Amino acid sequence: MDTEITLRVDGAARSLTVDTRTTLLDALRERLRNTSPKKGCDHGQCGACTVLLDGRRVNSCLVLAVTVGDAEVITSDGLATDDRPHPLHDSFVEHDGFQCGYCTPGQVCSAAGVLAEARAGWPSHVTEDLTAEGVTLTDAEIRERMSGNLCRCAAYANIVPAVAAVAEKEGVR
Amino acid sequence: MREFRYERADDPAAAVALLAAEPSGAFLGGGTNLVDLMKLGVATPDVLVDVRTLTSAEVTDLPDGGLRIGAAVPNADLAADRRVRERFPVLAQALLAGASGQLRNRATTGGNLLQRTRCTYFTDVTRPCNKREPGSGCGALEGVHRNHAILGQTLDGPGACIATHPSDMAVALVALDAVVQVLGPEGERAVPIAELHRLPGDDPSRDTTLRHGELISAIELPPLPFAARSRYRKARDRASFAFALVSVAAAVDVADGVVRDVRLALGGVAHRPWRATTAEEALRGRPATEESFAAAADAELAAATPLRDNGFKVPLARNLVVRTLLEVAR
């Protein structure tokens, strides 16, 4: 069934007609030609499709486009401002945090979500004291919080320091 | 994926009325389970009624010290809620042990409770499965069932099913005696969470006691002061981002070395979150020692009927119960 929707993606509003079955990921990639989010598993298991939806990281492969409404969608592409890479982009390059780069846009969006969640003081599965006030993004915390993003090249060893360096600058490490 | 109509309603009652008129429709929460099952052809609704922005997304205080959790509260927000972290840490820990950060941001409380089993025969439409297609058989019984149930299964006949309930959150909620607020075509009712999920019995296709068209609107947590010292432990094949082999939710009230009261529930062992009432009874009034904890766990697990490949869950559950109780009783 066709439905008309407007998506706000990386700062621009785009109107399009989609079948109700279209996921946000497919709408972005196939219809809006934004190939920043990648399709890995298509079942919420790999994180390659991660985008920020109203500032929160989600798996766009499990979000139906018709449900998005006027929420703000930011892809890794849109994290760059005025043609300047986001600090996370720079840090992934500096720390050699990718090989083929397929999982990277999802990793970067997820990392942006991790930093925001840490600033908000959200605990994780490895947080010792749930009643503590702030969060310190130790390596163990980064690993656990990034565990929804799989990298088939196994660049994890360098992803952790890439995220850690930005966390340090932002004062959550 | 089969074609479907997408509907929004103005309020919960309208959503219920909409779905009640659609025998093959479904409510849509975050979609992290339902959309996945629709892609696999396991779920084939004609109509989706979006309820994610319809029910409350707030956690509010109840006058008696309990909490009311709106059905649309994202799992991430519930885990981060200060009151949950302080008063019901077992619930925050259960949520944080489940899925990934991305999924918890999208998944809702109502949807999490009603997520379906991860039995791989259920999710593979080319295999027999009494839950997906009543009467077709159970592929897991003679197949790969390392992850499957050890308690309360149906082992033969058209009701045969050895699936486990996958939600971590639900195990904590069962230990906390949560009450599920439901809105149906005939009005509101309150369902104690222990009565929400079913054992397979003779109809594994029904996971819960909810009727078609019934909407979960909120979950209420009664006050439980001793739950401030509660804990969720989950054993799984990977340290993160994997479903439970066995999990334990426990809260204990110890005075002068004696167990005054205790709440204990197990996950990954049965078709529903398993409230360990036998172990609880064996513990009340007993010394809070490793010995009594082990005896209580053994009493609970005496009813287990392990299968060819999942016998390891019996000692795993026993050890996890003992460790968790030792930790909260310390």
Ligand SMILES: Cc1cc2nc3c(=O)[nH]c(=O)nc-3n(C[C@H](O)[C@H](O)[C@H](O)COP(=O)(O)OP(=O)(O)OC[C@H]3O[C@@H](n4cnc5c(N)ncnc54)[C@H](O)[C@@H]3O)c2cc1C
């Ligand atoms: C890769 C992966 C790993 C996961 N790991 C875990 C894990 O380790 N532990 C764990 O517990 N979970 C895990 N999950 C499951 C996840 O927690 C659930 O998918 C999620 O909680 C479902 O919530 P939702 O709002 O997205 O539900 P939906 O997918 O929208 O709905 C699920 C069901 O609930 C019904 N429903 C939704 N809202 C309501 C309502 N208000 N009233 C009545 N019916 C309703 C729907 O009709 C549907 O049948 C995992 C999921 C994935 C994809």
Ligand code: SF4
């Ligand atoms: S265990 Fe239950 S869900 Fe799994 S194949 Fe058997 S009947 Fe289906």
Ligand code: FES
């Ligand atoms: S493509 Fe969405 S999680 Fe893998």
Ligand code: FES
């Ligand atoms: S860099 Fe290749 S998949 Fe991660």
